[in-house]
Amino acid sequence: MDNLGNIGTTEEQIELMDVATNFCRDKSPVEKVRALIDDDLGYDPEIWREVGELGWLAIAIPEAHGGVGLSMAEVVPIAEQMGRNLMSTPFGMTTLAAQALLAGGTEAQQAAWLPKISEGMAATLALREDHGDWDLAHVDCAGTHSGDSIALAGKKQLVLWADSAELIIASVMIDDRLRFALIERSALPEGALRREEIIDETARSYELNLDGVSVPDSALLDADRGREIIEKVELAAGLIHAAEMTGGAQAVIDYTLEYLKTRKQFDKIIGSYQALKHPTVNNYVEYEKARTHLYSAAFSWGEQGRGEVAVRMAAAQAHDSYSQAADRSIQFHGGFGFTHDCDAQLHRRKAIMSGALIGDAPYQRSKLAGLLFD
């Protein structure tokens, strides 16, 4: 089993961890998170501007395109701290869009978009459809040639932050091949985006109706790299969500501990009851395993074979441990846990959302099994 990776860190990663820890904690107190739930945009544009200024969107973009020239490994501590502080922005989706451009964009496409992203422009991916499959190659939306352009048709679902994104990269079938179309949001017809009700109230998601949308031939990513793009995007998404969920698991465990250390029932601090204490230890153990896998996945990013195993392990462990820790947090908060005011539900909902986006733990394990045993 030589596709099991190791663990390690880079200096830049640890520096970014320090900066992100402070930034996300300071800029995203929970009162602000809750205020943004009722906000249309769903995030603070000022903070988004700062994220751009900090260069965080440029981390995994080569210097030639105005980026920092590091890798996804250095994106991990930022996504982790964002998840920990429930700081929702188009950061993850924009990073993924850049990865798609890097994997399959022509020189011209990369030159057109990557510098803008590096400077703070939001972008997103439109990959999901009504069939509900996690397999990114299962695409029913289609494009047909019409002169020098392609007429698109069908609906994409769960297009996160689409109203903020200037660029939307959508998967479509053209001539029986999986292709990716670069769509400028400004060119979308009126009503092409419908805001969706999603389980994670801190995020924003849209259904994208492609009927009536056309793109020029030159706005398609490389026809020969469809498989590469999918693989890159799937792994990068797994890594980013694993990071967010791991940070979230840490937060919800700390939130639970805080309650267990202060709440009294039957004249005793409830954290002294083993009925609450021992399951919390078990959840903590699972969280630490998730974090270990997360930094192993960051370290193994880009290593052929090992990268995918490490990312899927991180994603599976993060999804299970975040879900379980948040579920127990609701329960252990008693009556208060059942209210919207208790933060445990924010985390529980976010864990469901992440699983929906990248594939839940059983899905990750089914993929892993093939990599490990066959």
Place this chain on the structure above:
Amino acid sequence: MDNLGNIGTTEEQIELMDVATNFCRDKSPVEKVRALIDDDLGYDPEIWREVGELGWLAIAIPEAHGGVGLSMAEVVPIAEQMGRNLMSTPFGMTTLAAQALLAGGTEAQQAAWLPKISEGMAATLALREDHGDWDLAHVDCAGTHSGDSIALAGKKQLVLWADSAELIIASVMIDDRLRFALIERSALPEGALRREEIIDETARSYELNLDGVSVPDSALLDADRGREIIEKVELAAGLIHAAEMTGGAQAVIDYTLEYLKTRKQFDKIIGSYQALKHPTVNNYVEYEKARTHLYSAAFSWGEQGRGEVAVRMAAAQAHDSYSQAADRSIQFHGGFGFTHDCDAQLHRRKAIMSGALIGDAPYQRSKLAGLLFD
């Protein structure tokens, strides 16, 4: 889902439950169970004689063959109490051999053997082989015609109580068909039986070498009822083992409770610690579910479709709950739990043995899924 059964009891069942509860408790104190571990035979012949006299081997045999004319439903409370008191005898295997004769024996075969069994003769089944499959139709041992008799070849494994059984019914392939041969133990060549080392020290098991063994054509069960015999034997075995395991689960939970109520650590009765108390409640809940399924299986015995679902549910639940209760009993007994003197290990080993004989809980569930969902 109309193949889900109900629960109910018969008067005879409840009467037998009362008698068996007292008999097994009185005749099988744990000191005796432990003394028999080092005994060659593995049970007390005097008790076996009493079991015969009580008519317990005759319960599910029709009156025409000297039986009581009840059904497997009434065997259940006896097997349950035997399991509860770790009373090991050839009772279960003899009952199964009778079921095989009932399912596929000719009039002459039934007339020859069933009255003897009703009176207390031990019999057994030789079904298992080196491939380890639970599927009873997977048989490599073979029989070939040789004049008026059949020459058998191959090895059967895990033939329980073979040295006590006067009749051994072995599955063999003859002319590409699955057949069952009635072998009289007295006719076996010297050395045909080898005592096996098995995980359950309270039982006795033998490997049966069929090489050199011949039976007359008349000693084969009905060629056209191979499938029926297998189904009957598999379900009856599932029911008997579910009963034994359910009784065992009850016993090991009571044994654990006794310790939790008396042992002190850190100046407190350890049963007051939720770390031990709550998992014990969970195990108890699972045990009660097993017992509910057991009496539902007994009640549904013989109902087409419902019988198999109910038996497999009972077997799956009994195997899981017995295994888990015994595993936790070892743990909760601390250092003493790690010794041979602690009864928890007797139960843990027995649960492994039962799973090996009839198929463990995942196996039962895989069979159930087809019955429930397809």
Place this chain on the structure above:
Amino acid sequence: MADKPDAAELKEYSEAADAWFKENTVRDPGFMLPLTFMEVSTDEQFDFLREWQRKVYEAGYLGASWPKEYGGGGLHTDFQRAATRAMKKYDAPIMLNAIGNGWAGPLILDLGSEEQKQTYIKGMLNAEDIWCQGFSEPEHGSDLGNAQLKAVKEGDEYVLNGSKIWTSLGDRAKYMILLARTDFEAENKYKGLSFFLNPMKIDGISTSRIKKLTGEYGFVQTFFTDARISADCLFGGEGNGWSMAMKTLEYERGAKVKPVGGYFVKELDVMQIVELAKNSMRNGKPLLDDPVMRDKMTQYMIDIQALNLNNTRRRMPQLMQDKPMGLPLMNKLARTELIRELTEFSLGFQGTKAGYYVGDENAVDDGYWHRSYLNSFSATIGGGTSEIQRNIVAEHALGLPKTR
């Protein structure tokens, strides 16, 4: 009270009930119907269910075996059982007035004065008078015996100060069964408590709605500020509050007073989830063909079937001799935890669509599963958390020592 029923009469009644519910049951009024009385959130839900209960009562299918003189049907319990069966058969909406009919009603029938029976019973049956329950307080969720809401006697009144929480229907209720402290010097915390049939629509009592984790509203916090109630509201005598409260819990578990009938909480229909799994496709194949899902689903079927059969087994003394309190005491724990697990499990069927929630047209079954999962905590927390339930089973069924 009625004799053993005449078989023909019972049959006729049963058939009539069947026909009635077949004809009158509305399953889709155009908005989501609450699965439990704790989930009533909007006015339209409340109005619909109140009207529904009145209709069922007036047709003779609720309280059918309660005494005729107070508004009941005066029939043998078998009649009410038949009516309830018919409700279940046609998947009728829940009865709204759970605390009135399930808790306060039996208590008043059992121990109340003639006047109290005349005053309260009929109005709770026809849902004219909605009841709520005031046991829990913000600081003492699990430790009910520690309730601190103060009731001070002044002349022929009690003056109430304090707060109650997690009160379902608290903002709609006319009455509350209230646990309050009348004696702060009592020899132990339990003996200081008294029990009141408390009017809600009076000065000094206000409520504030609590938003649930589902995003809906379903219960309130109630504030008492120098609220004055008549001393006649005291029920069971001063200092007997704890035993009155415990009695209501016994009625809930089904005790000597004949059950009012119907149901306040819909059971999860296992076939629904099997259907979901069968109809969910993953990579072109039904999810229920996935062996890992099948294995788990099968285990849930085993669990559900056991709990359903337990309800029958509980009434069979021959199978209840060892640890007779085990099955009754474990029921809430096992059932509520199973529903939580099962609804959580159902999210995994939905693939990417697990991202949707109630209100989105792309949501599977209108978000029913997500809402059911989040709501499942009301049952694993409310009415004694699962952790408390495990203590109860351990101590009262298994004889283990107390933790505290």
Place this chain on the structure above:
Amino acid sequence: MADKPDAAELKEYSEAADAWFKENTVRDPGFMLPLTFMEVSTDEQFDFLREWQRKVYEAGYLGASWPKEYGGGGLHTDFQRAATRAMKKYDAPIMLNAIGNGWAGPLILDLGSEEQKQTYIKGMLNAEDIWCQGFSEPEHGSDLGNAQLKAVKEGDEYVLNGSKIWTSLGDRAKYMILLARTDFEAENKYKGLSFFLNPMKIDGISTSRIKKLTGEYGFVQTFFTDARISADCLFGGEGNGWSMAMKTLEYERGAKVKPVGGYFVKELDVMQIVELAKNSMRNGKPLLDDPVMRDKMTQYMIDIQALNLNNTRRRMPQLMQDKPMGLPLMNKLARTELIRELTEFSLGFQGTKAGYYVGDENAVDDGYWHRSYLNSFSATIGGGTSEIQRNIVAEHALGLPKTR
């Protein structure tokens, strides 16, 4: 003590160690080799392992970084690490004298007198002097601080009365590190305890073997009846027994004294169980093709990989800032529970053959998996039960209050 090692020297040593273990390691001596020092049952196992340890020591691959003047190699720890790596690489048998080399040795090197170092160290390294540990007593398995074995000073001797239990190698040992009560009036239970380097082969000390749940023998109960030992055996001063005992536990977790090297417990090789699953056939197909098994096996791979990586992460301060005690304290809990689960899981691979046990020719892998599962409880119980471990993590890593 040695300086940072010369790279060339270290390389040469490593290669020599590799070659040595390649040549000298016997993996199948014709009988089952114990996986841990707690499982040594027969004379042939004991003799083989004692001889093996002597051989490894004499070749310079055990205690290589312990001080030369007491029998060690006097080298930098990197040398010993290289030797241990070589042992692992060739799957060499365990080191036998665990309590001596892992517990008593570091304590004596750390706090012992010159004379004690001269007396004890070399004999424990070459396995001439086997050591055992006497902390647990029959009535105080988890509550070590409550030890009651009595040590009464009479002149220049202590008189011992009482009993110790779960003593691995107790019947073979020359010395025992012993926790005994010298003061029954002390202000708390801990302060009454003292620590002794106790000779075993003297009048008044007898042992009785305890049969394990596996059917094997591996530890004993030791009885002290007016056994007299020299007052020189006292270690660390009267009343300091608890702190000495706690120190030995710290050495076990790897602290300031340089580790002696080697291993006393073999780790479960995950590839072994993957192989088992691949080679087990069910209905003509490898078991690892069964999706339910695959799913569980994959989860175990995730767990194992996490615990293995944790060992590296523990040494990376940049990933250990939040709750720094978490990883070190959880390690025993997580690892021992995982091994229990995994070995139990392996039984399900074996179909009907799960019925066989050690000693039967039909048993899968000679019954290794059954024995490993049953033996796994030695680790989930011994050295502080998993329940105690959860308390430790909760209280010392997460800051939750004590339970008692």
